[in-house]
Amino acid sequence: MTTTTPGPGTSTGGAGPLLRTWRQRRRISQLDLAIRADSSARHISFIETGRARPSEEMLLRLADHLEVPVRERNALLLAAGYAPRYTQTPLADPAMGALREGLERLLSGYEPYPALVVDATYDVVAANRGIAMMLEGLPEHLLAPPVNAVRITLHPEGLAPRILNFLEWRGHLLAQMERQIALARSESLRALYDEVAAYPLPDRHPEDPGPDAEPVPYFALPLRIELGGQVLSFVSSISTFNTPMDVTVAELAIETMLPADPATVKYLRSLGP
Structure with missing residues (x-):
């Protein structure tokens, strides 16, 4: 088995910029995302600007509400300093x-x-x-x-x-x-x-x-x-x-x-x- 590595454009400054990009791509406000993820707009803002480091659980919860593809969820985790959660196994394995x-x-x-x-x-x-x-x-x-x-x-x-x-x-x-x-x-x-x-x-x-x-x-x-x-x-x-x-x-x-x-x-x- 192999694990995915960060793709092109993966942030080196934490997961915040990547998370903000996905939120904007989905046309969801910080408040809407906070409500869906049972958080606060202030906390979402702090995560996106790098003032707060999200837990692994919170990051995956936000990724789920933003419908981030599985491959890109690994990039988010790596950018936040966590190990990739999802393997990438060749179909012939x-x-x-x-x-x-x-x-x-x-x-x-x-x-x-x-x-x-x-x-x-x-x-x-x-x-x-x-x-x-x-x-x-x-x-x-x-x-x-x-x-x-x-x-x-x-x-x-x-x-x-x-x-x-x-x-x-x-x-x-x-x-x-x-x-x-x-x-x-x-x-x-x-x-x-x-x-x-x-x-x-x-x-x-x-x-x-x-x-x-x-x-x-x-x-x-x-x-x-x-x-x-x-x-x-x-x-x-x-x-x-x-x-x-x-x-x-x-x-x-x-x-x-x-x-x-x-x-x-x-x-x-x-x-x-």
Whole structure:
């Protein structure tokens, strides 16, 4: 196992400046934070200016109310002179065996519907055969490990030409990344965003369902994708682990693609095991 070290921008003058940055980022006043943490605005002010050193318990309580990511909580603890609380264990470590097995069971149990697990920068760490079906025929340079879910979706040689409502789906993905960037300091995620946002749009006409097509009452924004002459529709659901105690686990996200119409269900079930 390894432990995290302070990231870029970690304060050397105590945890106060870092805590103030997170509070301002969340648009929470000192008084509001004090009320939530059962403290006082005066004490919060003293912590932020370095006039008071918070206890480890208080620092973690404030981090919890500010929704500070687990990785950054270690930086806060180190800046305050405490040992990191959260380990960062590689997913391939033997200690993660039960987690890996559980994820594999979850993904295989979801078949024939697509499902995958990604890390903090959308690199795919596990996927089932439903995802493999969607990626068939893509160029090798996009499939070389580590496969990146956002890159392969928005790249003009990736899934982009197959996605019928591409502009809507692209807007959804970019907005999701923007929210994540606002919640956590991540130079690698920002670099990925800048890369995929600059991709040229695919050269295709907007989807035309035809005059006889029956409208489908989608309950969420669907991903409408053409695979082998068949139009499939999915809505995405993302799950994370509750109260993670490891940085690696905290940054994993499980995305499941739920069929959004009867035609998609029928087609996927027809493929057999």
